[in-house]
Amino acid sequence: MRHDHVLTAKQFSRGDIEAVLDRAADFDGPTGDTRHTDSVLGLLFFEPSTRTKMSFETAIKRLGGDTIDMGSVDSSSVTKGESLADTVRVIEGYADALVLRHPKQGAAKMASEFVDVPVINAGDGAGHHPTQTLLDLYTIRENAALDDLTIGIMGDLKYGRTVHSLAQALTNFETTQHFVSPESLALPPEVRYDLDEAGASVEEHTDLEPVLPDLDVLYVTRIQRERFPDENEYRAVASEYGIDRAMLDEAKADLSIMHPLPRVDEIDPAIDDTPHAAYFEQAHNGVPVRMALLDSLL
């Protein structure tokens, strides 16, 4: 893949995805590869992040490169009122590519219009998270397959950026997507529009039970407390959209359960030691996949 910027999963073709995943497989293990010793990656995280940020740091260091980090928003010039457009133009002078996490939707798209170095969207509000999608697809390919796939995606589908990106990317493959959520957290119209435009096979549900036996992959996301004004309402919904070990009796023996993490209560820890659990492997895959992506961009 050769794109100047990585902004949404919608820009990925099947060929783009397969190229990155194939290359990631080469990086999955000790490589001793230092092909990007002169590369500096600028990390601009306007929101807290653990996995995404650390996996990007690890990825560039395993390629021989280094990072510069603007640090927390509280300690940056953002507190002085500097615009995002100015921030990225300044850091562009220091780094060969920018990794941007920002609470506003469209932030990476806007940033890309102000700089010449590649901008990688590491999450923009409730918008997109395309590099998470690449590692999700890598994990799915390792555990199941990307074609003839029946995938359930459950939880906060409205605000879940990982869901939006994954759903769009899956339209490149022969998949049936079952979306399971409370009505208040169903897919936003713009994501549904893209899926319909792409001719995707999509079904929406409010209950997992009827579709669970058909699934090859169940992708679970966290329902966020702050989306509910009432704590009791949150608890009622959150407990309904989780999975426990007993429910797996109804599932295929080779069902893979995934989660972008962090999880709270939505996956019973008793599942961790079963062959169904793919979420820690999924987090691990962030490094080789991001190595592959950076290698193609730098």
Added chain:
Amino acid sequence: MTDTNSAADHQLRVGKIRNGTVIDHVTGGQALTVLAILGIDGSSGEEISVGMNVPSDRIGRKDIVKVEGRELSQEEVDVLSLIAPDATINIVREYDVAEKHRVERPSAVVGVLSCPNANCITTENEPVDSRFAVLGDGVRCTYCGTLIREEFADHIEVE
């Protein structure tokens, strides 16, 4: 009776204008939205004539809006096209039609509509104009992807 004659009759019914714009073939019932897009509510003493739901051979029922002393900008015409895709714009100078053209749907409208998504980066204090791609049945924010399919006038930025 031809549509042109019909339009002429209706224009005569509400009187000719000396200088300004006649917006003809507006979708029936949309004239007030057109005025909203133009930011005209009568409070500034503008001279406005409106014909609503008059017969039209071309589009069945149409509205006509005449605005004295004002020529539409391209940005205004762009947005007009979203709610009145069949409209024709007549620029009148000294009682004569100096220019006549139909609105065309642009591929994008820039700096005209504000994004209704409060979490969109364009609602922040950033040096970018709003930008919407024009779809078959609405518009879509180029930055956050939000769709607007109706009530365009509620999102107009044009003064």
